[in-house]
Amino acid sequence: MSHFLGEFECKLDAKGRMMIPTGLKRQLPEAEAEGLVINRGFEKHLVIYTRKEWNLIIEDLAKLNQYEKRTREFIRYFTRGATELSLDASGRILLPKALLEYAGIGNDVVLACQLNKIEVWDQKAYDAQMDSEPENFANLAEEVMGGLGRRNDG
Template identity: 35%
Template sequence: MANFLSTFECKLDAKGRLVLPAKFKAALPEVNGAELILNMDKSGCVEIHPAADFQRRIMSKISGLDEFDPKAKLLRRALMSRVSEVELDGVGRILVSKKVLEHAGIEREALLVGVGKYIEMWNPERFHATQNDLSEEEEAELIAKYLSNE
């Protein structure tokens, strides 16, 4: 499983292509490492997942939703309409569609944030604005709740 760490400032070219940083390329799994899934997250960023990992962790759960439950169908449709597949080209770039860039508010500059199993692509200003969403006290409480050994 991939382990993406660090934050990188990146520029997109005029065609909307983004060069994945070497550290992130190196963290991609060997099998189907060139295939990635872009997910337009509700928070305003774009998640970048290795395709095999996305299939195993997320698609398997979505596929398991009850096909006859109207609410489950709405959820499946909502989730799947925000997803697109891309491939790394020979130079290590991905072509990001205009729809995806507009969702994230990205024009020429993007911030790539490694968050463990996947990468988040942000408009730099939007990302920095979200960093105020969690106070130091709230962060400490969440660390104690989710990351402590007790």
């Protein structure tokens, strides 16, 4: 499983194409051969997965009980708009217009690496999201990570 690192500011051209930053492209060696998949995030943003990671997610979804209505709804909404991406000869990807509209993404974009995926945010929306950092981040860390019994990283 790939874990990505970094935060990258990018620009979209008039056609919705974006150059993959060099620092991120180095982390995606299989992207040119296998491609990428983009879909809607849980908040108003988009998410890019490697094809390998997307296939693992689809395998997990296929294990769910599709006789249950909530499961079918989740699968429909989760996969809605999922689109294959490929790098063009110039190292750009074309982001689907419908997904850009869904996420309210303009020309200024942030690619935020989140473990096995890359979140795609409109710059202003991302800044607003990050400006709402919890008042006591240490309490949030304890609540979310406290039961893992891991080493102290703080």
